[in-house]
Each structure stands twice: as structure tokens, then as C-alpha cells.
Amino acid sequence: MDTKHISILGSGNIGLSLAKGLVKAAILPEKNITLTRRNVAALSNYAELGFNTTANNPQAVAQADIVVLAVLPQQLNKLLDEIKPQLNPERHLLISVISGVSCQDICDYLQMNIQVVRVMPNTAIAIAQSMTCIATSNASEENMKLVKDMFDTVGVSIYINEELMTSATALCACGVAFFLRSIRAASQGGTEIGFHAHDALKMAAQTAKGAADLLLQLASHPEQEIDKVTSPKGCTIAGLNEMEHNGFSSAMIKGIKMSAEKAGVLYKED
Ligand SMILES: NC(=O)C1=CN([C@@H]2O[C@H](COP(=O)(O)OP(=O)(O)OC[C@H]3O[C@@H](n4cnc5c(N)ncnc54)[C@H](OP(=O)(O)O)[C@@H]3O)[C@@H](O)[C@H]2O)C=CC1
Numbered sequence: 123m124d125t126k127h128i129s130i131l132g133s134g135n136i137g138l139s140l141a142k143g144l145v146k147a148a149i150l151p152e153k154n155i156t157l158t159r160r161n162v163a164a165l166s167n168y169a170e171l172g173f174n175t176t177a178n179n180p181q182a183v184a185q186a187d188i189v190v191l192a193v194l195p196q197q198l199n200k201l202l203d204e205i206k207p208q209l210n211p212e213r214h215l216l217i218s219v220i221s222g223v224s225c226q227d228i229c230d231y232l233q234m235n236i237q238v239v240r241v242m243p244n245t246a247i248a249i250a251q252s253m254t255c256i257a258t259s260n261a262s263e264e265n266m267k268l269v270k271d272m273f274d275t276v277g278v279s280i281y282i283n284e285e286l287m288t289s290a291t292a293l294c295a296c297g298v299a300f301f302l303r304s305i306r307a308a309s310q311g312g313t314e315i316g317f318h319a320h321d322a323l324k325m326a327a328q329t330a331k332g333a334a335d336l337l338l339q340l341a342s343h344p345e346q347e348i349d350k351v352t353s354p355k356g357c358t359i360a361g362l363n364e365m366e367h368n369g370f371s372s373a374m375i376k377g378i379k380m381s382a383e384k385a386g387v388l389y390k391e392d
């Protein structure tokens with residue numbers, strides 16, 4: 123893909139994670155990536171690394187083949203107003219990572235039939251470990267493949283129906299925070315039972331990574347692996363049941379449902 127130029131409009135947490143991932147996976151060099159934000163001074167470290175940085179969105183669009191929209195949902199309409207004169211449906215492919223905004227919402231707002239691919243990565247894209255969901259209502263198969271190939275190099279990606287995008291947001295994008303909070307809680311428990319905080323965090327994180335890899339590498343079910351840990355009358359089942367009495371699974375399920383509901387109204391709330 124080294125002949126393409128990607129402009130990421132809205133280079134905050136996810137936009138920068140994406141840029142780092144693309145470079146790390148050698149999909150594109152820094153010079154083929156333009157990063158924008160209004161406070162462009164905050165991108166000075168990235169300019170030093172060789173990325174193009176600017177606050178000028180129309181100029182960034184004019185340079186690009188692929189335009190990534192990565193602002194907050196409530197910032198989108200203003201951005202679309204700004205770049206509309208530069209957008210060319212024959213040339214540009216839009217990739218939107220914005221939660222709660224459909225491909226059709228973008229075409230309707232622009233009053234333009236431009237190809238839009240909706241992508242939901244997570245921040246682990248910075249280390250090529252994203253779970254990325256991809257959907258469209260109007261992009262060509264060729265462009266869908268291009269986007270999937272791109273995101274496959276920075277983690278695992280799947281196509282989903284666009285109506286499941288807000289669910290994917292909750293499970294996979296918000297999910298990073300949910301699992302991190304679980305690891306943090308485990309480390310706090312570890313400190314209470316005797317480990318220094320930094321040791322407890324490392325031990326909890328590696329334990330979580332091993333547990334996830336048991337599922338991914340062995341293609342097994344969580345309960346199958348849990349059964350191997352829970353010795354009869356043992357300490358694991360005692361701890362696990364105590365957690366369940368306090369609503370562990372229920373809290374995670376309710377949180378994911380709440381996030382999915384919220385993801386669905388982010389754009390409309392504006
Ligand atoms: N964070 C995550 O894990 C994920 C986020 N998303 C989605 O990605 C989008 C961005 O989220 P996130 O990165 O967390 O948010 P951030 O607030 O970190 O990033 C948004 C960025 O957009 C910039 N921005 C705002 N308006 C403009 C504009 N007109 N032109 C150029 N830049 C602009 C802001 O900088 P400045 O104020 O300087 O302009 C800011 O850096 C959201 O829609 C979110 O739903 C999707 C998947 C995962």
C-alpha cells in the first residue's frame with residue numbers, strides 16, 4: 123500500500139493509535155500519513171517522527187486517497203462541512219471509526235454518494251492487537267477487501283452487518299476498558315494479599331493474557347478452562363462463587379448492554 127496516502131482527521135486517542143499501528147505493521151511509512159487536529163501543536167512529537175501534521179482538514183483531504191474520520195460524534199458535522207468541497211467520490215474512500223454514525227448518515231449529511239466503510243477498532247491497534255469490526259452499506263467489494271487487509275495487519279478483523287456496529291463498539295472498543303478495569307481490580311486484590319503494586323499488576327496482566335490465549339489458541343470455551351482450575355472444595359471455586367454472589371458476571375453483562383445503548387445515541391444526542 124505504499125503508493126496510497128491516508129489522512130486521519132481527528133488525531134486523538136484512536137486516530138493516533140491507528141497511525142502508530144499502520145506504521146508498526148509497515149503498511150505505510152510516516153510520510154504517507156497526515157494527522158490533523160485543531161490544536162496541531164499537540165502533534166509535534168508525531169511531526170518529529172516524520173508524520174505530516176496540520177490543522178488544515180481540506181488540505182489533508184486533497185492529499186489523500188483514504189480519509190479516516192476519527193473525531194467525536196458531536197464534532198463530525200462541522201468537520202464534514204469543512205471538507206465537503208474537497209471530497210471527490212471518484213477518488214476518495216472514507217473510513218469512519220466514529221461510534222453511532224452510520225455510513226448512510228455520512229452520505230446523507232454530505233448529500234454525496236461517496237463510499238464509506240465503517241470500522242470499529244480498539245486502542246490495542248497501536249500494538250497490532252486490535253479486534254476490528256468492519257461494515258458498509260455502499261462500498262465496493264474491492265474497497266472492503268482493501269480495508270480488511272489493512273486492519274488484518276494491525277490485529278484481527280471481521281465483517282459484520284452494520285446494524286451490529288453499536289454492539290461491536292460496546293463489546294470490542296469499550297471492552298478494552300472493561301478488561302483493563304478487571305485487571306486493575308485483580309491487582310488491587312493482589313496487593314491486599316501481599317504483593318507490591320507493580321508486581322501485582324504485572325502478575326494480574328500476564329494471568330489475564332494467558333487466560334485469553336487459552337481461549338484463542340485452544341479454541342476452547344471459558345467454562346471448559348475454568349473447570350480445569352477449580353479443584354473440588356478448592357480455593358478457586360470459593361473465590362469465583364464469592365465474586366458471582368457479588369454480581370461479577372451480571373455487572374459485566376449490564377455494563378456492556380449500557381454501553382451499546384449509549385453508543386447508539388451518541389450522534390443523535392448532539
Ligand atoms: N478511543 C477509543 O478507544 C475508540 C474511539 N472510537 C471513536 O473514535 C472517535 C474519536 O475518539 P477518541 O480518539 O477517543 O477521541 P479524542 O477526543 O481523543 O480524539 C478526537 C480528536 O479529534 C480532534 N478534532 C476535533 N475536531 C476536529 C476537527 N474539526 N478537525 C480536526 N481534528 C479535530 C481533537 O483534537 P483538537 O481538539 O485539537 O481538534 C481530538 O484530538 C470517536 O468518534 C469514538 O467514538 C472508536 C473506537 C475506539
Ligand SMILES: O=C(O)[C@@H]1CCC=N1
Nearest residue numbers: 221291292295296388
Ligand atoms: O467511549 C467512547 O465513546 C468511545 C467509543 C468506543 C470507545 N471509546
